[in-house]
Amino acid sequence: MFSRFSTLSRIPKGVWVVGGVSMLMDISSEIIHSLLPLFMATTLGASVILIGLIEGLAEATALIIKVFSGAISDYLGKRKGLALLGYGLGALSKPLFAIASTSGMILSARLIDRVGKGIRGAPRDALVADVTPPEIRGAAYGLRQSMDTIGAFLGPLLAVALMLLWNNDFRTIFWVAVIPGVLAVALLFFGLQEPKTPVTHKRSNPIKRENLRRLGKSCWWVLGLGAVFTLARFSEAFLVLRAQQAGIPLALIPLVMVAMNLLYFFSAYPFGKLSDAMSHTRLLQLGLVVLIAADVVLAVSTHWAGIIIGVALWGVHMGMTQGLLAAMIAKTAPQDLRGTAFGIFSMVSGVGLLLASVCAGVIWEQWGAECTFWTGAVICVLTLLYLWLTPARVVNE
Numbered sequence: 001m002f003s004r005f006s007t008l009s010r011i012p013k014g015v016w017v018v019g020g021v022s023m024l025m026d027i028s029s030e031i032i033h034s035l036l037p038l039f040m041a042t043t044l045g046a047s048v049i050l051i052g053l054i055e056g057l058a059e060a061t062a063l064i065i066k067v068f069s070g071a072i073s074d075y076l077g078k079r080k081g082l083a084l085l086g087y088g089l090g091a092l093s094k095p096l097f098a099i100a101s102t103s104g105m106i107l108s109a110r111l112i113d114r115v116g117k118g119i120r121g122a123p124r125d126a127l128v129a130d131v132t133p134p135e136i137r138g139a140a141y142g143l144r145q146s147m148d149t150i151g152a153f154l155g156p157l158l159a160v161a162l163m164l165l166w167n168n169d170f171r172t173i174f175w176v177a178v179i180p181g182v183l184a185v186a187l188l189f190f191g192l193q194e195p196k197t198p199v200t201h202k203r204s205n206p207i208k209r210e211n212l213r214r215l216g217k218s219c220w221w222v223l224g225l226g227a228v229f230t231l232a233r234f235s236e237a238f239l240v241l242r243a244q245q246a247g248i249p250l251a252l253i254p255l256v257m258v259a260m261n262l263l264y265f266f267s268a269y270p271f272g273k274l275s276d277a278m279s280h281t282r283l284l285q286l287g288l289v290v291l292i293a294a295d296v297v298l299a300v301s302t303h304w305a306g307i308i309i310g311v312a313l314w315g316v317h318m319g320m321t322q323g324l325l326a327a328m329i330a331k332t333a334p335q336d337l338r339g340t341a342f343g344i345f346s347m348v349s350g351v352g353l354l355l356a357s358v359c360a361g362v363i364w365e366q367w368g369a370e371c372t373f374w375t376g377a378v379i380c381v382l383t384l385l386y387l388w389l390t391p392a393r394v395v396n397e
Helices: 002-010 013-033 036-043 048-076 080-099 103-131 134-165 170-176 178-191 209-214 216-231 237-245 254-275 280-300 304-332 335-367 369-389
Strands: none
Touching: 002 134, 013 080, 013 103, 013 134, 013 170, 013 178, 013 254, 036 048, 036 103, 036 170, 036 237, 048 080, 048 103, 048 237, 048 335, 080 103, 080 170, 080 178, 103 134, 103 304, 103 335, 134 170, 134 254, 134 304, 170 178, 209 335, 216 304, 216 335, 216 369, 237 254, 237 304, 237 335, 237 369, 254 280, 254 304, 280 304, 280 369, 304 335, 335 369
16 A cells, blocks of 8 residues: 555656646546437437447547657657647537437538547647556556546446436437547646657658668557557447447446446556556456456446446456556657657557457447457457467567
């Protein structure tokens, strides 16, 4: 216990500010995202395939754009300005959900929101590495993920409360989401002072061939893992739709995301701290085992209690792996190319997420929800075999 608080006290102020900004923006986003699949299905009459396509396109857009924002932040040697632009776009997109009357308008709003996320993501993650000593980076990324996840379960809780209070008035609730988004931008602008990093290299295009070679085999191995892991995990919108199938009342369905993010919150920092002291590959393998269990439970369960258990296991998997993968990139990438490495990681993950979400939507429509989650479990098993058979290339083995 003392060791845990000792590590927390060593984490720089900048990481806490970035975590707070992430928390506020996640409250804003999750108020909307926890209700958006239901809003599209019930109010706009969208099909599950269309919902999967929109979710996949939106998330893939965010992840692909990160490669460019990360490279730009490396070239400029500055991170905060790009992060502010990204969070600003996220805040500006929120009113569009409230006025949307077609699926096309929802897609436009999601793309603007995710473009903002793409712009801010890689510079923000690189900034955490810039301000944190190497020996506690796992803990720092775990803390940022935990604070981000506080917002991810407070947002759905607020959505449930407002759905009950305002009799399922989706649009008014979407307007409420604007407030924490604006607060996130203000906190980043006034609360974070970017560290002055001395230039130790000649400024050049970070994504030209010779710089990409400098990333090295270890870093490229981690980047490949990003694509494989994302193929094993499709959009969380399908968790919400599965809860609807189980007969959970409409106003209470966002509690499913609360359950997932609570477990994500409680597991992210402890597993991030654990990653500083144990094999990264072993921890990734354990995370995949947990995701396999989640997929199996979600495939066989028809009662709301089983759905909650499956979603909770999904959250534990996220806590075990998301911060860990970020720490692995920070460890293996050269300092002046960290933003680029985070961006490439996000790009390959974005392509995987798009494919996984679209395929999940098609499988759901053609063969049912159960087959969707069984397919996810099979992909997880194949990913686990890949980790067992592929030589580990990360320092912390």
